[in-house]
Every structure is written in C-alpha cells, then in structure tokens.
Amino acid sequence: MDSKKVIIFCNKGGGNTKNLVEESIKNLKNFEIEMLPSNKTDISSYDYIGFASGIYYMDFSKDIYDHIEKLNLDGKKCFTMISSGANLSKFISYPKNAIEKKGGKFIGGFGCKGPQTFFLFKWISYLFGGATTIDKKDLEKGKEFINDLLAGKFDNNNN
Ligand SMILES: Cc1cc2nc3c(=O)[nH]c(=O)nc-3n(C[C@H](O)[C@H](O)[C@H](O)COP(=O)(O)O)c2cc1C
Numbered sequence: 001m002d003s004k005k006v007i008i009f010c011n012k013g014g015g016n017t018k019n020l021v022e023e024s025i026k027n028l029k030n031f032e033i034e035m036l037p038s039n040k041t042d043i044s045s046y047d048y049i050g051f052a053s054g055i056y057y058m059d060f061s062k063d064i065y066d067h068i069e070k071l072n073l074d075g076k077k078c079f080t081m082i083s084s085g086a087n088l089s090k091f092i093s094y095p096k097n098a099i100e101k102k103g104g105k106f107i108g109g110f111g112c113k114g115p116q117t118f119f120l121f122k123w124i125s126y127l128f129g130g131a132t133t134i135d136k137k138d139l140e141k142g143k144e145f146i147n148d149l150l151a152g153k154f155d156n157n158n159n
Pocket of ligand 1: 010011012013014015016017018053054055056057058059083084085086087088113114115116
C-alpha cells in the first residue's frame with residue numbers, strides 16, 4: 001500500500017499559503033493537508049510531513065514551531081513550503097533545527113513570492129495592477145516540487 005503524506009499549514013487569513021498547498025497536492029492520492037490549529041498529533045501513519053507557512057517578521061509562523069513541538073518526527077522525511085513577500089528561499093530551512101530536535105530529517109523546501117494580503121496593501125496593489133495572489137507559474141513550480149518529492153528526488157538530501 002502507498003504510504004501517506006501530509007502538509008501541515010497555517011492560514012493567517014491572507015490565503016496565499018492555503019492556495020499554494022491546495023494547488024500543489026491537487027489530484028494526488030494519499031496526500032492530505034491539515035490546517036492549524038489542529039489536535040491531530042498522531043502522525044505515525046505518514047512518511048512525509050510538510051510544514052507550510054507565510055513568512056511573518058522574517059520567520060515561519062510561531063504556530064508551526066509550536067505544532068512541531070507536539071509531534072514525534074522519528075524517521076519522518078520533512079519538508080517545507082513557504083510564500084513570502086521578499087521571495088527569499090533562505091527561509092525554507094528555518095525550521096530545520098526544530099524538525100531535527102524532534103527526530104525528523106529535513107529534506108528540502110519550496111518557496112515563492114506571496115503578494116501582500118493585508119487588506120490595505122492588497123487594495124493598493126489591485127488599483128495599480130499588481131499581483132494579489134500567487135503567480136500561476138509559481139503554483140506550477142510548487143506542484144513540480146511535490147512531484148519531485150514523490151519521485152524520491154530529495155530523500156537523500158543532507159541540507
Ligand atoms: C504581518 C506580516 C508580516 C510579514 N513579514 C514578512 C517578512 O518579514 N518577510 C517577507 O518576505 N514577507 C513578509 N510578509 C509577507 C507574507 O509572508 C506573504 O504575503 C505571505 O504570502 C503571506 O501568506 P498567507 O497569505 O498565507 O498569510 C509579511 C506579511 C504580514 C501580513
């Protein structure tokens with residue numbers, strides 16, 4: 001039987017991260033998403049665990065770190081997905097230490113630009129013809145990242 005995979009994500013209301021994870025796993029079997037807050041801490045039946053968040057004040061949401069603390073990640077392959085205003089992929093490895101402390105292996109991550117979703121900035125951006133959602137091409141790349149992950153491309157990564 002195929003093993004199960006899950007992406008745990010936080011939705012701070014802007015919707016970019018939710019959009020990214022939903023699109024990335026669309027039509028995939030055995031891939032679930034779990035929005036925080038969540039009481040689901042038994043993840044023993046999953047082999048890949050993803051953590052997805054927007055970047056707030058130069059880091060993942062604290063909700064992600066708090067949830068990692070509650071998990072037993074022994075032997076789990078862990079990855080991250082982010083959307084951030086600055087599109088800096090350096091953020092993808094920020095939870096690596098937290099993951100390793102709980103026994104998980106960090107195998108990589110995906111990052112893309114997430115336009116400001118704070119209502120005032122979103123409105124100004126809209127007025128000036130700017131992006132108000134994640135670019136379609138970035139959503140495609142997110143899907144490619146998940147396909148590569150499923151093909152085992154990152155399994156032996158030592159990030
Ligand atoms: C309060 C707040 C703080 C943010 N801080 C940063 C930051 O430090 N660096 C950055 O690149 N983007 C920052 N952003 C932009 C978000 O990371 C980006 O818009 C992201 O896509 C939001 O995801 P969400 O819609 O799932 O909440 C911030 C956005 C908000 C609302």
